[in-house]
Amino acid sequence: MxxxxxxxxxxxxxxxxxxxxxxxxxxxxxxxxxxxxxxxxxxxxxxxxxxxxxxxxxxxxxxxxxxxxxxxxxxxxxxxxxxxxxxxxxxxxxxxxxxxxxxxxxxxxxxxxxxxxxxxxxxxxxxxxxxxxxxxxxxxxxxxxxxxxxxxxxxxxxxxxxxxxxxxxxxxxxxxxxxxxxxxxxxxxxxxxxxxxxxxxxxxxxxxxxxxxxxxxxxxxxxxxxxxxxxxxxxxxxxxxxxxxxxxxxxxxxxxxxxxxxxxxxxxxxxxxxxxxxxxxxxVELPGRFQVLPGRPSVILDVAHNPHAAATLAQNLDNMGFHPYTWAVFGAMQDKDVAGVIAQLKDRVDHWCLTDLPLPRAASAESLRAALAAAGVTADATAGAERSVQVFPTPQEAFAYARSRAGENDRIAVFGSFLTVAGVMEGMRARRSA
Structure with a gap:
């Protein structure tokens, strides 16, 4: 038995x-x-x-x-x-x-x-x-x-x-x-x-x-x-x-x-x-749905992972007022319409921090970089660059980089798969309990 x-x-x-x-x-x-x-x-x-x-x-x-x-x-x-x-x-x-x-x-x-x-x-x-x-x-x-x-x-x-x-x-x-x-x-x-x-x-x-x-x-x-x-x-x-x-x-x-x-x-x-x-x-409370965390820079958590949700996220970002730079921590599944998501948000993001995710069906950060390039988003990672695209092995590392580079009046949007948002939330929870 x-x-x-x-x-x-x-x-x-x-x-x-x-x-x-x-x-x-x-x-x-x-x-x-x-x-x-x-x-x-x-x-x-x-x-x-x-x-x-x-x-x-x-x-x-x-x-x-x-x-x-x-x-x-x-x-x-x-x-x-x-x-x-x-x-x-x-x-x-x-x-x-x-x-x-x-x-x-x-x-x-x-x-x-x-x-x-x-x-x-x-x-x-x-x-x-x-x-x-x-x-x-x-x-x-x-x-x-x-x-x-x-x-x-x-x-x-x-x-x-x-x-x-x-x-x-x-x-x-x-x-x-x-x-x-x-x-x-x-x-x-x-x-x-x-x-x-x-x-x-x-x-x-x-x-x-x-x-x-x-x-x-x-x-x-x-x-x-x-x-x-x-x-x-x-x-x-x-x-x-x-x-x-x-x-x-x-x-x-x-x-x-x-x-x-x-x-x-x-x-x-x-x-x-x-x-x-x-x-x-x-x-009412619901983590990860256009959740704006207190403090600076502004951090937005949103599980937008299809074009319809990305369009809503873009509208919500527009309604937030001026921020000098927007940093994105983005990871997605390969079966999603990644090009459609990027199309809705590419004009709102200055610096892309792309991440691998711990699932076989996840899109690799490199494939996300290729999708951005196909959409006309290319940039180097040199200091002071107005636009950048970087890849990271985990959401935590992507977010840590964004936090280290963003100015206090900038904002960081963490979006895409639930695993992207969850990875960043777990990293925050681990730091608080350390």
Whole structure:
């Protein structure tokens, strides 16, 4: 009989090798094991999919519902530093012991069903939430929607935040193809919210074909406001004089209004007061989403890794005001549209610090340098140069170099893969604890 791992770390190492593919889309295997585990929820469930904005929308929902006194489970992925970040109950990350217990339960139930790392861990966290006596569950959908493991759950409300080009090898190379995949999280007769101001026709058509209750931004809900406050307007509910979300960035009111539409759709089951909404938006936190750290030079952490997110990052950088020089710490996966990301940001960055990342599918720093050159960005690294491009073996070393060279009025934007931002955050954490 196989001896099961005793620690969370050992479980995660094992799960990396249990399935022949890292990504193997489809719900049949997950549904089989879910049924064996008896996973079910007695409380409202909200799923949140989309190309960008999922994490912010989930964080706002969690913060508002916690302020309203509800017991909330939040599942997000990927994590930045610790795996436990993926499973939060009442605002706190799940313990190693709780996760290990659920991993053992999934292993016992799966029999001869092979599960990917993501499928296995998703089932474990769903089972944890199902046993936690929750009032509300928020589930961030991973890659796509229709065939993502999270979609094994029939949500009471499903949100698609935005639709843009990403993961083309799995989802297709047009917004119409991707929109159909995202719309797969909608359910017949249930609220289907779309926060994208220009939704693909495929999303609308699928929602209508299955008889979902489609809420469209600009038609069923919207926002208005000035520099001091903003207002939400829904089908039958208004929220006035709201403070701006503490999450910074150009798209956060779109995300916030989609979250409030979901809460409006659930208001008979999860009533939330005006002050609880205000407090939740003001107190929400989410590392790595246009996160501006205190101190000088300004440091911005942003997991923008596709052209749509990079365009938003560019707009947010423009809104920050003047900085003499912008330094970039950039690392990415090779399956991403690196040229598209560079196109959005090349005119905002003076000094590029490119980094390798510790994954086989990561783009090498040298390949990023070649992509910059193809985009017309070339520079030497001589002292005093107005523009430079350098390569580094780790995000920590790239960031350390940028910190050593940047003036106090400059800014450093750390962006790209989650691993880029996580590497810099881990380096900061190590320095603080040293």
């Amino acid at each position: 196989q001896t099961l791992p005793a620690t969370l770390h050992d479980w995660l190492v094992l799960l990396e090798t249990m399935h022949p593919k890292a990504i193997d889309l489809g719900l049949e295997r997950v549904a089989t094991v879910k049924d064996r585990l008896g996973i079910a929820f007695d409380c409202p469930v909200i799923t949140v999919g989309g190309t960008n904005g999922k994490g912010s929308t989930c964080a706002m929902l969690e913060s508002i519902l916690l302020q309203a006194g509800y017991r909330v489970g939040l599942y997000t992925s990927p994590h930045l530093i610790d795996f436990n970040e993926r499973a939060r109950i009442n605002g706190d990350a799940a313990s190693d012991a709780a996760l290990v217990e659920q991993f053992a339960a999934v292993e016992a139930a799966r029999g001869d069903v092979s599960l990917t790392y993501f499928e296995f861990t998703t089932l474990a966290i769903l089972r944890l939430f199902g046993q936690a006596g929750l009032d509300a569950v928020i589930l961030e959908v991973g890659l796509g929607g229709r065939l993502d493991a999270v979609n094994v759950i029939d949500a009471d409300v499903a949100i698609v935040t935005s639709v843009d080009i990403d993961h083309i090898e799995y989802l297709g190379d047009t917004r119409e193809k991707i929109g159909f995949e995202k719309a797969g999280i909608y359910r017949p007769g249930r609220a289907a919210i779309c926060g994208d101001p220009v939704p693909p026709q495929s999303l609308i058509a699928h929602a209508n074909a299955i008889g979902a209750d489609l809420w469209l931004f600009g038609k069923d809900f919207n926002y208005s406001g000035d520099k001091q406050q903003w207002n939400y307007g829904g089908r039958g509910q208004r929220r006035n004089s709201l403070g701006y979300p503490s999450l910074r960035g150009a798209n956060q009111l779109l995300n916030a209004s989609a979250a409030l539409a979901a809460l409006e759709a659930l208001r008979s089951r999860l009533p939330v007061g005006a002050q609880e909404v205000r407090n939740g938006l003001v107190m």
